[in-house]
Amino acid sequence: MNPFSSGTRLRDMIRAIRACKTAAEERAVVRKECAAIRAAISENDQDYRHRNLAKLMFIHMLGYPTHFGQMECLKLIASAGFPEKRIGYLGLMLLLDERQEVLMLVTNSLKQDLNHSNQYIVGLALCALGNICSAEMARDLAPEVERLLHGRDPNIKKKAALCSIRIIRKVPDLAENFMGPAASLLKEKHHGVLIAGVQLCTDLCKANTDALEYLRKNCTEGLVRILKDVSNSPYAPEYDIAGITDPFLHIRVLRLMRMLGQEDADSSEYMNDILAQVATKTESNKNVGNAILYECVETIMGIEATSGLRVLAINILGRFLSNRDNNIRYVALNMLMKAITVDAQAVQRHRTTILECVKDSDASIRKRALELVFLLVNDGNVKPLAKELIDYLEVSDQEFKGDLTAKICSIVEKFSQEKLWYIDQMFKVLSLAGNYVKDDVWHALIVVISNAPDLQGYSVRSLYRALQTSYEQESLVRVAVWCIGEYGEMLVNNVGVLEVEEPMTVTESDAVDAVEVALKRHSSDMTTRAMSLIALLKLSSRFTPTSERIKEIVTQHKGSVALELQQRSIEFNSIIQRHQNIKSSLVERMPVLDEAAYLGKRAGSSQPTLSAEKSSKPTTSAASLKLPNGVAKPPAAPLVDLLDLSSDDAPVLPSAPNDFLNDLLGIGLPNSSSSGAAPSTTTDLLMDLLSIGTSPAQNGPSDSNVVPSSAKAAESKPAPVTAPVMDLLDGLPSNASPPRDENLVYPTITAFESSTLKIAFSFEKQPEKPQVTLISATFTNLSSSTLTNFIFQAAVPKFVQLHLDPASSSTLPANGNGTITQSLRVTNTQHGQKPLAMRVRMAYKFNDEDKLEQGQISNFPPGL
Amino acid sequence: MGIRFVVLVNKQGQTRLAQYYCDHMTVSERRALEAEIVRKCLARTDHQCSFVEHRNYKIVYRRYASLFFLVGVDNDENELAILEFIHLLVETLDRHFGNVCELDIMLHLEKAHFILEEMVMNGCIVETNKSSILAPIQLMDKAS
CATH class of the missing domain: 1.20.930 (Transcription Elongation Factor S-II; Chain A)
Known part of the structure; x- marks a missing residue:
């Protein structure tokens, strides 16, 4: 058979x-x-x-x-x-694969076969070892492989060399044993041995610097000779590919030269001549020639080459870039990315060609080119480059738009020198690809607009214009709606018209129309709709004639299935109907958002969701005032995000109690604190309004006598609430939140109780470290027999760190005649955001029987 | 490190030969990866370039009649050289099987593996001389 x-x-x-x-x-x-x-x-x-x-x-x-x-x-x-x-x-x-235990069983067979008299069997074993060996096997069998490297048969030598690569990759310590044999492999004539030897040397260089030094000293000469021989060799039928002898050997040698010549002038100088020869003499009309040229250029860029050689290399890249073959263009782009660190000027010369590549029909080329363009942008060329890219955005493929938009936004943000230009570019991007713009990008845009008083009119008019054609771009709609809400009167009255603008007439009802469309579009999501409702509320006070109509629109959402919209609608409706006298001050323009704070925050966290950023901000103590009225549930999340914009910009004061109120007041009425005047009700209302989204059910307004200046003193007592404010609080529970405990005294709780065991927790907190709580646990035995080998274990959620001190004893006398105490230190990294929770497990011997009890503690006092 | 895997698929995207080097994947991971890269590569037209970036691999592919050769490489590998390598592989298979076709590889899967093994080991190129590659295989054929 x-x-x-x-x-x-x-x-x-x-x-x-x-x-x-x-x-x-x-x-x-x-x-x-x-x-x-x-x-x-x-x-x-x-x-x-x-x-x-x-x-x-x-x-x-x-x-x-x-x-x-x-x-x-x-x-x-x-x-x-x-x-x-x-x-x-x-x-x-x-x-x-190497992770399987079975593999250990094969070590012995491998060892036998490596010592076999038949060269083919030795070859098989080497090949298998080279493909699958684990670190342990590498240690066991390295001596065998090393011995085979010195053998005679080239077929065995080449495989042994490649096997050594695997061994030193698994056990880098073994590298020095292979340095000598590897260097001597380069003196061979057989191409298989040479190519394997060169690859082994390359890996040795990566593995350790001693090996790199050793090979640099001993092999540079030999490598140059190999390359000379192979590139000048006469026709060799078995190794010939399109007129070039063994291109694979060429390429591996060039690669090793790059490692040796890197940051080493002597060996680089030694290589100059042969590299120049390869770069000029290699035929570039076939793929294989180009493969060698490509590697050669990379080597020239990598080593300390002469300037003449570098010019040669850059020229080859230029030729590649204008080649019609897409493969060649792709590698050219790839190479230019690396060349840019060596010679940025030379790469800049090819800018136009590279820009053309961004518009190529081939996705791989586009991606490379876009990344390259991103590196090419500087202060001098940002305007034409951004224009090109934005123009292209209009016609680009759907699947490419995401990448392209992200890159454009980042270029525009990074290099903008004037606000007008930045705003213009962002508007263009928003109207072409608003759906691909990330949240933090448009948030930043709003911050910039709010800080540019002379451009607000221009912005709102441009956005209004853009909105007419691009309602389907979600982010554009949001920015536009926000701006119309804030700067609506600038739109209608043509305030601050720039010279470049075309005149335009927008009536008050046109503006309301625009927002209404955004509110009622089917594709608009919750955030957009909620923003539209706020904008309408703001407009109703600015455009008095439309107030009746706005009231109707707002009323329509009273029955919205989305809780957030419904609540907003009801609250706003109540403002419009019953509080005409305070409405105008209530919906005043947003205070200027703090640009530096926002940008700093954005840089500090790469996560685009603001809510995630908020949780990492330890100074927000608002959550300790949280009341369970349902607004904090996940559906409200977009809103949190939304109004975050308004609260996060608030200057963050040192974490005094009530600083949340402070923040809001600080921006709401910047002057009132200096005047020390009694607060007007409107301040409270403003606070309330802002807090609807951010700090759910924060009971701020109930402290109706909070004075900005008094906030520091933290004297705010719950006081009778004035009637008009009460209206606003419809739907909120009226009980005032417990004032934050200044002395940080918490009640002792019974954390766990069973038929045998009772655990009591008492708490202690140092005022300067609000996150850290010291818990002392007291264990009491309720049963009639003694518990021995008592062990208490606790587990906490990820955001909490737990430190358990040793218990006072492991024996618990019966009938409560004595206790064990143990102290725990917990650090709640999300203090103020999430409450503490803990799972506990108690193991003990009860009547010589092992017992295990566990439970969950969720009745921690609030504020821990 | 060079070559991470060599996968040979037919026009329908069915795998006909696969060898992975260095990072081992479970059977389902491998299946998923093959499905993804096959979908990406087979959808491309002839005049597009032969390189596709996927996860942390670069796929260099080349089509021969109804067979696609996909080679996954590291990011710093010379893509043009890998194209040349694919061609060398095909020529070697051709020399052994004589005008190789999908069925040859399916029915002599182990031989195809042996040939590939003589050419690539642990992601490195072992030998580029077709006679040297085929010598052990021919010897074995003669012996049996």
């Missing part, structure tokens, strides 16, 4: 599998085959072992589990014949 003409049965199986019409049929065939193979394995069938393994490899390739064949591989490897070993090793490499 010939083991390699796999027998009819393998053919039959493949045919049966190919004949399957559905995946289910295929699975059935495979299942049947696997069952047969398993049966054969358990019968220890000798004759068909190899054939079964061949089948298994096919099944494995199709993506079915074949682990049950692993032991068969080992048996085949251990058998004497070459064909059996061959297929066994192949199976080993395909079906197993």
Whole structure:
């Protein structure tokens, strides 16, 4: 029976599998085959072992589990014949990986085969070892491999060299043993040995600097000679590819030269001549020639080459870039990315061509080119480049728009020198690809607009104009709605018209129309709608004639299924109907947002969601005043985000109690604190309004006598609430939140109680470290027998850190005649955001029986 | 580090030969990866470049009649050289099988593996001389 003409049965199986019409049929065939193979394995069938393994490899390739064949591989490897070993090793490499325990069993067979007299068997073992060896095997078998490196047979030497690569990658310490043999491999004539030797040297250089120094000293000369020989060699039929002798050897040698010449002037100088020769003489009309040129250019860029050589390299890249073959253009772009650190000027010369590549029909080329353009941008060329990119945005593929938009936004933000230009570019991006603009980008835009009083009129008019054509771009709609709400009168009265603007007439009802469309569009999401409602409220006070209409629009949302919209609608409706006298001051323009704070914050956290950023801000103590009225539930999240804009910009004061109020007041009435005047009710209302979104149900307004200046003193007592304010609080529970405890005294709680055990927690907190709580736990035995071997364990959520001190004892006397105490230190990293929670587990011996009790503690006093 | 995997698929996207080097994946991970790269590569037209970036790999692919050769490489590998390598692989298979086709590889899967093994080991190129690559395989054929 010939083991390699796999027998009819393998053919039959493949045919049966190919004949399957559905995946289910295929699975059935495979299942049947696997069952047969398993049966054969358990019968220890000798004759068909190899054939079964061949089948298994096919099944494995199709993506079915074949682990049950692993032991068969080992048996085949251990058998004497070459064909059996061959297929066994192949199976080993395909079906197993280094993580499997089975692999340890093969070490011995490998060792025997590495010492075998037959060179082909040695080759097999080397190949298998090179593909799968683990660190342990590498240590065991390294001496064998090292010995084989000194052998005679080139076929064994080359495999031993590649096997060494795997060994030093697994165990870098072994690298020094291979330095000498690796260097001597480069003196060989056989190309297989040379290419393997060069690859081994390259890996040694990566593995350790001693090896790099050693090879630099001993091999530079030899490498140059190899490259000279191979590039000047006469026609060699077996290694020839399109007129070039062994391009693969060329490329590997050039790569090793790059490692050796990097930051080393002496060896670089030694290489100059041969590199110049390769760069000028290599034919570039075939792919293979270009492959060598490409590697050569990279080497010239990597080493300390002469300037003449660098010019040569840059010129080759220029030729590549203008090549019509897309493969060549792709590698040129790839190479220019690396060249930009060496010679930025030279790369800049190709800017136009690179920009053309951004518009290529090939996604791979576009991606490379876009990344390159991003690196090319500087203060001098940002305007034309941004214009090109934005123009292209209009026609680009859908799937490319995301990348492109992100890059444009980042270029525009990074290099803008004047606000008008920045605003203009952002508007263009928003109207072309608003759906791809990330939240933090448009938030930043709003901050900038709010800080540019002379551009607000221009902005709102441009946005209004853009809105007419691009309602489908979500981010544009949001920015536009926000601006119309804030600067509506500038839109209607044409305030601050710039010279470049075209005159335009917008009536008050046009402005309201625009917002109404945004509110009622089906595609608008919750955030947009909520923003539209606020904008309408603001407009109703600015455009008095439209007030009646706005009231109707707002009223329509009273029945909205979205809780947030419904609540807003009801509250705003109440403002419009009942509080005409305070409305105008209530909906005053937003205070100027703090640009530096926002940008700093944005830079500090790469996460685009503001709510996530908020949680990392320890100074917000607002959450300790949280009341459970449902507004804090997840559906409100977009709103949190939204109004975040308004509260985050508030200057963050040192964390005094009530600083949240302070913040809001600080921006609401910047002057009132200096005048020390009594607060007007409107201040409270403003606070309330702002707090609806940010700090759910924060009961600020109930402290109606909070004076900005008094906030520091933290004297705010819950006081009778004035009637008009009460209206606003419809729907909020009227009980005042407990004032924050200044002395940080918390009640002792019973954390856990069962028939045998009671645990009491008492708390202590240092005022300067609000996040840290010291808990002392007291354990009491309620049963009538003593508990021994008592162990208390606790687990906390990820945002909490827990430190357990040793317990005072491990024996707990019966009937409460004594206690064990143990202190815990918990650090709540999200203090003020999330309450403390803990799971506990108590293990002890009770009447000589092991007992385990566990429980969850969720009744921690608020504020921990 | 060079080559991470060599995958051979037919026009329907069925895997016909696969070898992975260095990072081992579970069967399902491998299946998912193959499906993704096949979808990406087969959708491309002839005049687009032969390189596709996927996760942290770069896929260099080349089409021969109904067979696609996909080679996953590291980011700093020479893409043009890998294209050349694919061609060398095909020529070597051709020399052994004589005008190689999908069925040859399926029915002599282990031989295709042996040939590839003589060419790539642990992601590095072992040998580029077709006669040296095929010598052990021919010897074995003669012996059996």
